[in-house]
Amino acid sequence: MKKLKIAFNFLIYNIKSTNEHGVHSPFVYDLILGTIYNRNAFYCYHPIERLRKDLMHSKKRLNCTDLGAGSYLQNTRSKSISEIVHAAAKPEKYAQLLFRFVNYFQPATILELGTSLGISAAYMAAANSKSKLITIEGCKDIAAVAKENFIKLELHNIEQVVGNFDDCLPEVLNKIDQLDFAFFDGNHRKLPTINYFEQCLEKAVEGSVFIFDDIYWSDEMKVAWQEIKKNEKVTVTIDLFYFGIVLFRKKQVKEHFVIRF
Numbered sequence: 001m002k003k004l005k006i007a008f009n010f011l012i013y014n015i016k017s018t019n020e021h022g023v024h025s026p027f028v029y030d031l032i033l034g035t036i037y038n039r040n041a042f043y044c045y046h047p048i049e050r051l052r053k054d055l056m057h058s059k060k061r062l063n064c065t066d067l068g069a070g071s072y073l074q075n076t077r078s079k080s081i082s083e084i085v086h087a088a089a090k091p092e093k094y095a096q097l098l099f100r101f102v103n104y105f106q107p108a109t110i111l112e113l114g115t116s117l118g119i120s121a122a123y124m125a126a127a128n129s130k131s132k133l134i135t136i137e138g139c140k141d142i143a144a145v146a147k148e149n150f151i152k153l154e155l156h157n158i159e160q161v162v163g164n165f166d167d168c169l170p171e172v173l174n175k176i177d178q179l180d181f182a183f184f185d186g187n188h189r190k191l192p193t194i195n196y197f198e199q200c201l202e203k204a205v206e207g208s209v210f211i212f213d214d215i216y217w218s219d220e221m222k223v224a225w226q227e228i229k230k231n232e233k234v235t236v237t238i239d240l241f242y243f244g245i246v247l248f249r250k251k252q253v254k255e256h257f258v259i260r261f
């Protein structure tokens with residue numbers, strides 16, 4: 001039933017979506033060409049994808065503590081690294097889009113909710129070595145493997161925080177002056193998503209970019225995405241079906257784009 005709903009939503013998305021030619025805002029037009037439709041191969045893609053391949057072959061088992069959607073109760077079970085990377089890591093297409101967004105906006109401070117094995121964090125950190133990326137993960141065994149991965153990729157601009165978003169996020173946000181870029185990729189439920197969004201909003205500034213993963217994953221996430229779009233501080237949003245992109249630009253009229261990706 002859930003798969004059917006997602007397929008139906010995808011059909012609607014396909015009907016509604018346009019490419020850059022349906023966009024009148026010069027800023028959004030340039031953004032789409034510079035990120036979403038930028039087909040250049042960047043230098044860091046190869047080592048990160050090689051690492052993903054290695055992880056896909058790893059039979060090593062980790063004790064996974066699941067604090068997010070899918071388990072309303074804390075639930076620990078053993079999974080292989082291969083299973084985790086298949087189930088959790090953003091696919092190449094979307095992970096590389098994150099790279100291009102960071103490369104385009106050059107944010108100084110990036111926050112990720114949901115490190116998992118570090119694939120998306122690696123892409124974002126590699127896109128701007130001058131940025132500081134803070135990434136939060138609730139499962140300590142998974143976070144430990146992510147740490148090894150960041151060392152292998154020689155990424156030195158990542159700070160890992162291990163703990164539940166509910167506990168760690170206020171502390172993390174307290175330590176930063178402003179949040180230039182945030183990727184929300186964990187605990188895909190309505191209230192936690194809106195709660196994390198509202199906390200991060202306090203540190204958003206002109207030009208900040210927030211990206212939400214899986215905005216059609218469930219009815220709850222669909223409602224959360226609609227509420228985020230309605231927020232008065234949000235001006236431009238771009239719906240890519242799997243990603244919902246939020247831009248804070250006072251000069252821009254409020255407008256919601258659905259772009260084919």
Ligand SMILES: C[S@@+](CC[C@H](N)C(=O)[O-])C[C@H]1O[C@@H](n2cnc3c(N)ncnc32)[C@H](O)[C@@H]1O
Pocket residue numbers: 065066067068069088089090113114115116117118119120121136137138139142163164165166185186187
């Ligand atoms: C989809 S995975 C992240 C994938 C990663 N961003 C990537 O693309 O490589 C989501 C992660 O969020 C973590 N998570 C979910 N809910 C959490 C919570 N409430 N606190 C801390 N971590 C949480 C899970 O343990 C999981 O590893």
